[in-house]
Amino acid sequence: MTHTLELEVRDYECDIQGVVNNSVYQNYLEHARHKYLLDLGIDFAELARQSINLVVIRAELDYKSSLRPGEMFTIETRINRISKLKFAFEQKIITSEGKPAVNALIIGTAINERGRPFMPEFISDLLDNNA
Amino acid sequence: MTHTLELEVRDYECDIQGVVNNSVYQNYLEHARHKYLLDLGIDFAELARQSINLVVIRAELDYKSSLRPGEMFTIETRINRISKLKFAFEQKIITSEGKPAVNALIIGTAINERGRPFMPEFISDLLDNNA
């Protein structure tokens, strides 16, 4: 299953080069992941309040073309289990003309309140059933 | 005329208190102003490329209640000319339950490429006809 989210570049997200700043794409990608997880019944913010923290352990980002002020774009997100404790998001940011803007691979895990990686069963189940 | 924009709180916009950080409301308000200006035919980003800079000279913000992760909210924006060179935006951020989150008064002007306040006629006309 691929989750799709359409967003629009806001002027304040653009830097002195007149395009979206590199770090902002990580904001976009995080937002898309959290919306996707929410669709699966996993609420990042609610988990954080319970001291269960979903965290990114590795990010690979290929910047293909720059988004500009006011541009519409789409974020496609897929999730895969890659080990007992890790999951991977494949994400693509695509311009309104269908061109790739950013391709990303984001690897994450869950951390319990003692800072240890773990995978709560309800998350594990949701990932297995929906990925 | 009142311009209305509906947005959603993104998790990354929230800080260690678990609510939207104060500075982020200025991002929301700026985005709403630029969308409104665009509706009037005034493109902030395009003007910046021509070295005509619309700038904020004063902001008053009353924080009434905090927005939380995932919350939907509405931004209402009205614009008024207040002098030959200045315009004022009255803006309200309203929660999905209709409660005020932030009330703002943002006073702006335009600055030419030599850093001097001025008001291009086409902006002046658009403001007069639509405000």
Added chain:
Amino acid sequence: MTHTLELEVRDYECDIQGVVNNSVYQNYLEHARHKYLLDLGIDFAELARQSINLVVIRAELDYKSSLRPGEMFTIETRINRISKLKFAFEQKIITSEGKPAVNALIIGTAINERGRPFMPEFISDLLDNNA
């Protein structure tokens, strides 16, 4: 007493106009307030973990001149009690040439875990003794 903090503009804080974005000044001002409070023995982040939230209820910002990439600047912060439950920060952002960039008045209070304004005695004492 006036608290002074010297910072430097980072390129990513600047927008398509080539100057520091309006909302970023609120980041600077917040950081200066928190550093000042920390000097007084009040740890914003630690209080947040205890569900005691220092919050801004009103901000007035006068933008006098724009900071540019790489520019050094100083933030001066003074705090005053203005009522039983409210305190006010007078803050000035000053360019390295001594020109005003932003003058701000930030009014705050503390909120307990039930969302009610209150003023913990230890904060009250610290403010009274140091302001």
Added chain:
Amino acid sequence: MTHTLELEVRDYECDIQGVVNNSVYQNYLEHARHKYLLDLGIDFAELARQSINLVVIRAELDYKSSLRPGEMFTIETRINRISKLKFAFEQKIITSEGKPAVNALIIGTAINERGRPFMPEFISDLLDNNA
């Protein structure tokens, strides 16, 4: 040569998990790269004004441990030419206790005003002489 920059976590850079948000590390890393380039005589902001844009084409980030509010940290940056048109920054964010927080590999190039990759000779020379 390794460029070293010491910074401090600001509270507003932390998110609902109480730690620095993932995207903010890219801000830190960008700032460190630009400071390093400036030491070499390459001014990112000035180049942008001349429509010469230094851009990131790939970023790999390994998140090792989280930085917390108020924490001091160090960013180490090394630069290497990896091809005629590309350079690579190896960057490490290290906690004040000497633990790795983030390891990053950032690959960049320069883009001319027509959007084409190129490498101005003065940049090429500076990189070769200082890397």
